[in-house]
Amino acid sequence: MKLHKFRQMGMNIVIDVNSGAIHVVDDIVYDVLDHYKSNTLDEIIINLQNKYSKEQIKEAYDEIMQLEEEGLLYTEDPYKNIILNDNGPSYIKAMCLNIAHDCNLKCKYCFASEGDYKGERKLMSPEVGKRAVDFVIENAGPRKNVEIDLFGGEPLMNFKTVKEIVEYARKREKETGKNIRFTITTNATLLNDEIMDFIDENMGNVVLSIDGRKEVNDNIRIRYDGTGTFDDILPKIKAMVEKRKDGKQYYVRGTFTRENLDFYNDVMMLADEGFKEISIEPVVLEDKHPFL
Amino acid sequence: MKHIKTINMGALKNSIAKPGCKECANSCQSACKTSCTVANLECENR
Numbered sequence: 001m002k003l004h005k006f007r008q009m010g011m012n013i014v015i016d017v018n019s020g021a022i023h024v025v026d027d028i029v030y031d032v033l034d035h036y037k038s039n040t041l042d043e044i045i046i047n048l049q050n051k052y053s054k055e056q057i058k059e060a061y062d063e064i065m066q067l068e069e070e071g072l073l074y075t076e077d078p079y080k081n082i083i084l085n086d087n088g089p090s091y092i093k094a095m096c097l098n099i100a101h102d103c104n105l106k107c108k109y110c111f112a113s114e115g116d117y118k119g120e121r122k123l124m125s126p127e128v129g130k131r132a133v134d135f136v137i138e139n140a141g142p143r144k145n146v147e148i149d150l151f152g153g154e155p156l157m158n159f160k161t162v163k164e165i166v167e168y169a170r171k172r173e174k175e176t177g178k179n180i181r182f183t184i185t186t187n188a189t190l191l192n193d194e195i196m197d198f199i200d201e202n203m204g205n206v207v208l209s210i211d212g213r214k215e216v217n218d219n220i221r222i223r224y225d226g227t228g229t230f231d232d233i234l235p236k237i238k239a240m241v242e243k244r245k246d247g248k249q250y251y252v253r254g255t256f257t258r259e260n261l262d263f264y265n266d267v268m269m270l271a272d273e274g275f276k277e278i279s280i281e282p283v284v285l286e287d288k289h290p291f292l
Numbered sequence: 293m294k295h296i297k298t299i300n301m302g303a304l305k306n307s308i309a310k311p312g313c314k315e316c317a318n319s320c321q322s323a324c325k326t327s328c329t330v331a332n333l334e335c336e337n338r
Contacts, residue, residue, distance in 0.1 A: 019302025
């Protein structure tokens with residue numbers, strides 16, 4: 001029964017969440033909707049009598065009612081009962097492995113406290129990684145396709161374990177008939193030819209972090225000595241993307257903060273560099289953080 | 293209609309006639325991987 005309504009570019013827009021219907025409405029309907037489910041028509045006429053005539057309100061009310069009857073407003077969630085009544089077993093579909101609780105950068109907005117997640121700086125052992133592969137396979141049930149994300153910290157600080165996990169997963173795929181898709185998220189600083197070839201061959205998707213324009217990136221994505229990373233990572237990201245032929249996936253992935261609310265310029269800069277798959281997303285931090 | 297212009301007819305209900313096979317790619321939604329899951333997923337059954 002959810003509606004989402006907002007004003008933008010001089011329009012009143014109403015989205016019926018469960019059906020996906022989208023309506024542009026006038027001010028009368030926009031106001032009547034605030035009362036439609038909680039008041040009778042007569043009550044709404046009284047509530048809004050200082051703004052609209054009785055006839056206007058009645059017309060708007062009737063149009064809302066008509067769309068409700070047609071299943072385009074206040075639609076019930078068709079999946080609700082299916083989900084609530086699903087008592088079957090639940091299976092694992094994807095797993096995220098923090099390959100390294102460590103990072104060679106100290107980006108100012110880092111949610112992982114510069115990689116260590118407020119714990120010890122440690123690397124995942126190959127043995128733990130292999131057991132994680134077994135765990136996913138054993139708990140994936142009937143699902144053939146499962147995903148493993150290689151994450152951190154900076155996972156390439158522990159490339160040895162990355163390689164062993166992938167090698168082990170390939171062996172287990174043959175034994176079990178599962179298809180394991182890997183993704184890796186990297187700050188791109190440690191990319192070299194060997195690592196790029198490995199990623200290209202073995203990763204279903206590679207997420208490459210850069211925030212856009214040099215001054216934007218180097219304000220936040222910095223090394224321990226305070227220097228920016230832009231000049232180092234841009235050519236490496238280009239080289240990595242260059243290898244992704246035949247529709248292989250990648251994302252050039254930036255985060256925007258209050259420091260670059262004009263982040264469309266960062267999207268344009270990345271597009272001008274030739275990247276086709278660009279994702280710029282908002283930083284998520286606690287309310288008082290300076291980079292929220 | 294005088295007060296309402298519908299610019300997109302809802303079709304989400306129709307998806308229930310053909311439920312998902314639960315094989316499409318998935319990633320933890322934290323931080324950097326929203327793009328992997330939400331954007332441009334290819335259907336395994338196409």
